[in-house]
């Protein structure tokens with residue numbers, strides 16, 4: 001008997017392009033939400049774009065937070081309850097979006113994502129993580145109801161944030177390979193559609209590596225569209241599998257061992273070089289990954305990440321313990337193998 005079913009949750013309105021911030025009101029109106037919005041932001045995005053949002057929503061309640069923490073999520077939840085907010089608008093880089101996503105999950109309300117940096121795929125997906133002590137708390141929440149990504153703003157973000165977003169997409173390569181491996185070895189459910197979309201997104205981005213340059217609004221356009229595709233792949237899969245494999249485990253482990261040292265995307269990019277080596281050996285595709293990253297100006301070495309060699313090796317040998325997600329790391333990589341992989345790929 002056929003008994004499969006699937007529930008795909010996608011953003012309803014996705015606006016990407018020059019000046020689309022001024023269509024935020026229209027994009028929200030079309031969602032037929034009830035209740036008043038609460039703007040969740042941080043000081044610099046508020047300065048850059050706050051007024052343009054107020055022009056469209058009038059005297060909107062807002063809360064500005066300077067770091068992502070559990071306390072920040074609680075403050076948003078409390079404030080939203082106090083004013084009886086119907087939905088949240090998250091304006092900023094990763095932090096306000098992560099906070100609003102987690103708060104909206106607690107509040108059981110929707111949120112709209114207005115990214116000011118194209119630094120990781122969390123701007124479109126339902127995944128978020130917030131540091132808590134020496135670990136990170138992650139949620140698999142619903143994706144945003146709408147995404148309004150103004151390339152004019154995104155192009156003004158520091159360049160390393162854009163290269164971090166690129167690297168996060170390039171890591172789909174190894175994430176999909178890990179997913180396929182887990183499917184073959186552990187019978188983990190695999191979606192051909194989601195896998196193909198995530199992989200194609202990474203390939204298209206690598207092909208456009210030459211046109212991704214600082215100061216070009218088109219770069220922000222290419223990267224943001226790729227982040228949207230990655231988010232859609234995760235929505236189709238109903239998991240982060242299409243965009244998160246061993247390279248993400250490695251990055252999560254770096255977050256514990258060397259918190260705040262490098263950007264998420266940069267860490268997963270370096271992780272992908274090494275896990276691609278584990279997948280396909282010395283003659284494998286790791287060179288393509290490394291070359292694409294370096295063409296865009298993203299880090300490809302421990303030194304460029306600003307993380308010492310011993311920490312990189314410790315992260316690589318312990319990454320498999322971080323969560324129950326089967327990847328090429330299997331039951332763990334020995335220290336000798338880790339050093340060899342990192343050395344051959346030039347990470348060390």
Ligand SMILES: [Zn+2]
Pocket residue numbers: 120121168243244248264268
């Ligand atoms: Zn990521």
